[in-house]
Amino acid sequence: MLDPKFLSYLSENYGITFNDKKLVERAMTHSSFDNEHKELGIGDYERLEFLGDAVLEINISKYLFEKFPQLPEGKLTRLRSDIVRTDSFARFAKEIQIDKYLLIGKGEEKQGARQRHTLLEDIFEAFNGALYLDQGNETVDKFLQRVVYPHIDSGEFSEDTDFKTHIQERLQQSGEVEIDYEVIDEEGPDHDKKFEVELLVNGKFLSKGFGYSKKHAEQMAAKKALEEL
Amino acid sequence: MLDPKFLSYLSENYGITFNDKKLVERAMTHSSFDNEHKELGIGDYERLEFLGDAVLEINISKYLFEKFPQLPEGKLTRLRSDIVRTDSFARFAKEIQIDKYLLIGKGEEKQGARQRHTLLEDIFEAFNGALYLDQGNETVDKFLQRVVYPHIDSGEFSEDTDFKTHIQERLQQSGEVEIDYEVIDEEGPDHDKKFEVELLVNGKFLSKGFGYSKKHAEQMAAKKALEEL
Numbered sequence: 001m002l003d004p005k006f007l008s009y010l011s012e013n014y015g016i017t018f019n020d021k022k023l024v025e026r027a028m029t030h031s032s033f034d035n036e037h038k039e040l041g042i043g044d045y046e047r048l049e050f051l052g053d054a055v056l057e058i059n060i061s062k063y064l065f066e067k068f069p070q071l072p073e074g075k076l077t078r079l080r081s082d083i084v085r086t087d088s089f090a091r092f093a094k095e096i097q098i099d100k101y102l103l104i105g106k107g108e109e110k111q112g113a114r115q116r117h118t119l120l121e122d123i124f125e126a127f128n129g130a131l132y133l134d135q136g137n138e139t140v141d142k143f144l145q146r147v148v149y150p151h152i153d154s155g156e157f158s159e160d161t162d163f164k165t166h167i168q169e170r171l172q173q174s175g176e177v178e179i180d181y182e183v184i185d186e187e188g189p190d191h192d193k194k195f196e197v198e199l200l201v202n203g204k205f206l207s208k209g210f211g212y213s214k215k216h217a218e219q220m221a222a223k224k225a226l227e228e229l
Numbered sequence: 230m231l232d233p234k235f236l237s238y239l240s241e242n243y244g245i246t247f248n249d250k251k252l253v254e255r256a257m258t259h260s261s262f263d264n265e266h267k268e269l270g271i272g273d274y275e276r277l278e279f280l281g282d283a284v285l286e287i288n289i290s291k292y293l294f295e296k297f298p299q300l301p302e303g304k305l306t307r308l309r310s311d312i313v314r315t316d317s318f319a320r321f322a323k324e325i326q327i328d329k330y331l332l333i334g335k336g337e338e339k340q341g342a343r344q345r346h347t348l349l350e351d352i353f354e355a356f357n358g359a360l361y362l363d364q365g366n367e368t369v370d371k372f373l374q375r376v377v378y379p380h381i382d383s384g385e386f387s388e389d390t391d392f393k394t395h396i397q398e399r400l401q402q403s404g405e406v407e408i409d410y411e412v413i414d415e416e417g418p419d420h421d422k423k424f425e426v427e428l429l430v431n432g433k434f435l436s437k438g439f440g441y442s443k444k445h446a447e448q449m450a451a452k453k454a455l456e457e458l
Binding site for chain 2: 046047049050051053054055057058060061062065071072073076077080137
């Protein structure tokens with residue numbers, strides 16, 4: 001059963017009190033737990049994930065549409081897909097402690113599913129689907145104002161994710177150069193690693209970047225280099 | 230400029246009256262028209278399409294979620310993607326006469342863009358984006374109750390689009406057979422063709438199907454055969 005501490009946590013930190021506690025419990029439950037505890041009759045998050053996926057998409061789309069009135073469609077679409085992806089949703093899931101309170105079966109637990117980004121993404125979507133059904137879209141939007149939009153405002157996402165291609169084009173304008181990305185540090189536990197990457201041009205340091213994946217850190221290093229050139 | 234007949238059509242047939250006429254005009258305008266008539270300052274549908282895409286996704290998702298309370302997530306997802314695709318949206322676009330009233334430049338007109346399914350899809354999305362901004366989601370949902378949901382209710386879409394694979398498996402259970410699909414008729418003008426396809430097993434007629442594309446008609450023939458076997 002869902003730990004009541006999660007419900008208190010939601011209430012204290014986000015002012016959210018579910019009318020239908022069964023609904024949020026289902027959103028937090030993986031099929032492996034449901035299978036092991038059929039007598040509880042919880043069900044699993046999967047159908048709620050189907051709904052929540054679309055709930056997140058419309059709210060984030062509307063936010064971007066209004067926040068960036070001059071941004072053309074192509075850039076809006078790229079920015080949206082930079083937000084609506086596994087790693088980002090897994091981060092938001094952890095921010096509201098989904099990783100701590102989700103319900104999974106014993107086998108999955110042993111295999112480390114609790115920290116699997118695709119699972120955290122699914123449950124973040126399901127949670128928003130449950131919130132939408134229980135309280136309507138206005139509450140979802142308010143919740144996202146706390147959990148998602150500040151990350152957009154702080155510029156963590158970009159409509160131009162391909163900084164690596166851009167910096168390569170810039171650097172090779174006056175002839176071939178060798179461009180390397182090197183991971184120089186990894187911080188944090190396995191399930192919450194942060195990477196530090198250096199961008200080297202002909203073996204010389206140009207910039208560095210941090211990210212939640214190697215690829216992300218490389219893009220951040222390339223972005224930094226573009227700003228500095 | 231947008232033909233006022235389109236606005237009357239919307240009002241008479243769907244009870245829709247836009248507060249912001251400029252918004253619906255923009256939703257109906259391709260960039261090629263905007264470029265030829267910069268002095269009108271209409272803009273084009275592209276940003277509205279970005280928003281409308283998500284608006285359609287959430288409403289159709291919610292409808293499916295509620296209409297099929299027992300359908301598992303995988304089937305819901307397949308059913309949704311059978312609805313949320315170019316050919317279906319192009320059909321809905323024609324149903325509300327978007328093809329008749331959309332604004333495109335002269336060059337595009339000559340190349341037949343007015344009947345291009347991808348363009349009709351885009352404008353159907355943009356139209357729903359404009360409706361959402363102008364009147365809120367409740368009006369969009371009411372509009373879809375007229376234009377989209379009846380097609381779902383009538384079983385035109387399926388959570389199991391791969392009837393061809395299924396019938397092949399069934400037919401080959403007791404050894405190899407030759408399966409052919411033959412187009413035997415095409416009806417209607419180029420931009421609104423309907424196909425009739427026969428499914429032949431070892432050269433003998435088994436079933437036939439109708440569809441808005443060759444592929445669709447083949448699937449319908451396979452579906453018919455599965456029902457009859």
